[in-house]
Amino acid sequence: MAVVRRKNRVAPPPEKCPLTECLSIIGGAWTPNIIWYLSVQPRRFSELKNDLGSISPKVLTERLKRLEADGVVLREVKPTSPPTVEYSLTELGNELKPAIEAIVNVGHRLKALKQQ
Amino acid sequence: MAVVRRKNRVAPPPEKCPLTECLSIIGGAWTPNIIWYLSVQPRRFSELKNDLGSISPKVLTERLKRLEADGVVLREVKPTSPPTVEYSLTELGNELKPAIEAIVNVGHRLKALKQQ
DNA sequence: GAACTAAGTTACTAAATGGTAACTACATTT
């Protein structure tokens, strides 16, 4: 039985791939988790650190800076003493919610299917 | 103005985090793209390699093996000559589609917003 | 018989990533 040469191409996920575009923002350890927490409510640095459990301050700082640079997260210094810093999702950041939610939902389904 | 000690905790994304669960499967370079292509139709090794453009065969093999081990992808050797190998999504793999689609959709929105 | 296709494998390298631990400065609480 000779090999069949298939010539059909699948159109690629269109130019400058939206998949890659979105993943370049939510990629990296902890990032989706951070966005998840911020989607619930604005959080302070130390609160996020606590929420996430074993993240190091170094990585948390890195992630927040990148998210801020990407326009996804807003950083606000509050005039308390000592000053506190509150992070929240920007409008652009809110756009990410559906993706995070979909991933969470699939995660639930995967867990359910695994347990059977 | 004294610092406000906030005591409320945000409930963590529930035990053994579904977010992390799902990301452990779709994480890693090229993985979401591979799933995207397979969600359109079953694809052969060389077809995927072509679809993805600049992926190396080493990485493609790695990704496919892991996806197969995770029960997300089915690998079938076809009795052609030379033998060809067809990859497709399993039922479990199909569960991932909504997440990939959501990411793609958000990617579109991000691109649209950026261009303004 | 040479070149090509299919589906990879292997050895090596470079870069990115994440983690650890210690440190800062200032203010408040005990």
Add this chain to the structure above:
DNA sequence: AAATGTAGTTACCATTTAGTAACTTAGTTC
């Protein structure tokens, strides 16, 4: 006065990750 909380920073290290390039086996087309 000491400890704690706030929001980080810095230097260093280990691991992971991805990429390159060359190679394999076997059949098939030119």
